[in-house]
Amino acid sequence: MNLTRTGRVGALCWLAATPVFLVASLVTGLRWREPTYSWATHNISDLGNVHCGSWDTTRPRYVCSPWHPLMNTATVATAVLLAVGLLLTWRILGRGPVVRSAQTLLLLAAGGYALAAGYPADVNENLHVLGAFLIMGLGNVGLLLAGFAPSGTTLGRYRRLTLTAGLIALVGTALFAAQQGLGIGVGGMERIAVLPFPLWACCLGVSLAEPPPLRDLALSAPTSEGILPISTTETARSASWGRGEG
Structure with a gap:
């Protein structure tokens, strides 16, 4: 797709958001000692907890994340990249109530990342839970809604990808809320609920930022x-x- 410079910057922001979040999760988790960090057992939030100690009455576990500043900083960066990507591609993705509603909900989800990182679960649990709700609740509804964008819009061109991501995310959210791991652990299920949005944004970023074929350039000369x-x-x-x- 032949984007303007602004649109290309937005697409590149989307492309970068997921690697920033995943690399920080991996590196921060590797710094855990006794216990080691488990993507199946521990929540994503555990990586950002400031204090060491027993945590969570529903699933009691010991949490101690020495490099929590890295995780929280990276999560804020992810929020900024997702939000800037949305704003800079706002008009490119299309028009109409469905597109605008989906974009608004996804923008709230991006804000949820910043809220969850700014208020770790062991610092202010209420605000942290609100951030998680914006991500897994409103954000995943917005992602599914984006799958119903009119076919004539740019967003509508990615309907199959978007609907798949939205359905997976909402199923993951429901199972995580019910504390059901289904073989991958509750922590693994949380990732099923959280990661579809940034992964979807990354895929769109790659597609939108791809240079147009030479044939298209020739036709538009x-x-x-x-x-x-x-x-x-x-x-x-x-x-x-x-x-x-x-």
Whole structure:
């Protein structure tokens, strides 16, 4: 897709958001000692907890994350990248109530990342839970809603991807809320609920930022001052050869 510079920056922000979040999760988790961090057992929030100690009455576990500043900083960066990506691609994705409602809910989800990182669960649990609700609740509803964007819009071109991501995210949210791990652990189920939005944004970022094919560039080349598009020039030349004029 041939984007403006602003749109391309937005697409690149989306592309970067997921790697920032996943790399920080991996590195921060590797710094855990006794216990080691488990993506199946521990929540994502455990990586950002400030204090060491027993945590959570529903699933009691010992949490101690020495590099929590890295995780919280990276989560804020993810929030900024997702939000900037949404704002800079706002008009590109299309118009209409469905598109705008989906974009608004996803923007709230991006804010949820910042809220959850700014208020770790062991510092202010209420605000942290609110951030999680914005991500897994409103954000995942927005992601599913984006799958119903009109087919004539840019967002509508990615309907199959978007609907799949939205359905997976909402099922993951429901199972996580019910504390059901289904073989991957409750922590693993939380990732099923949280990751579809940034992964979806990353896929769209890759697709939107991809340079247009040379053929499309030729077809869109200026024709003023007698300069024909490359494809048109080649067509005319072939026609003249066919008439023995070459």
